[in-house]
Amino acid sequence: MTQGKPDPIRPTDDEARVLARSLLDNARFAALGVLDPDTGAPMVTRIALARGPDGAPLTLISDLSAHTRALRADPRASLLVGEPGPRGDPLTHPRLTLQGRVAFVDRAGPDHGGLRRTYLDQNPKAQLYIDFADFTLVRLDIAEAHLNGGFGKAYRLTAADLS
């Protein structure tokens, strides 16, 4: 029975946009959701994160990882950012879910050099492996986003709200 339930989604306002951008700007890593290519079931793994020059999330993944095989089969992906601290109810901490599609950045393409520098500026330790043949830069093109600012504070956002 849903009758009488309030709509849990609030109208998006500037406070929600600022919080969502801040969660994304401050995320050094994310949980990545992909579809298991063998079963279609969801699979969640960890990735490191940067923001590209246009604001799109950028990551660096290895061909040895299950998520890379999954994304080559189906580019639909979701990211979760916003980490609870060690204390308190983790559900009171704000977090942001992104949904969209990834695009593999062609190492020989015109964008690669700039994105590589952007990624390394934000993840200097990746210098150790970013040029390995197994590693590929990947961009997430955001289709929609869901901000949960804590109990009763849910918002639906667009890519434009986050850029």
Place this chain on the structure above:
Amino acid sequence: MTQGKPDPIRPTDDEARVLARSLLDNARFAALGVLDPDTGAPMVTRIALARGPDGAPLTLISDLSAHTRALRADPRASLLVGEPGPRGDPLTHPRLTLQGRVAFVDRAGPDHGGLRRTYLDQNPKAQLYIDFADFTLVRLDIAEAHLNGGFGKAYRLTAADLS
């Protein structure tokens, strides 16, 4: 070209089992991956976590959340636990991916009282809302698990390895 690549999965040993159990035992929250019921795309959200008396992950979700609607449509789910600290390369931190199916715990069923107490022992702040009509305890039945202990340390585990 995969020729010449080493198999990235190591044989599961006791060190891997101990690390995986420790990641699960110490997790107060997890990233939950589900299938968006409208599109079949992956969606990752945050949940609070406990371990049930049999070791199975246990969470408490609200009917107002998108993940609850998704899980009622398709119970396949994935969890990611193991949080990087604020410094260093987040990919060197160990993490555990679980895949399986959720089972909703019937509030009128014989297991509910015990699972409710177990959940509250580990998440005392949930006392504020665990008895709200919108909230449901959910158990994850693990089909398989993937431990990433840092670069080059990948293992495939069974539910028995984690119990």
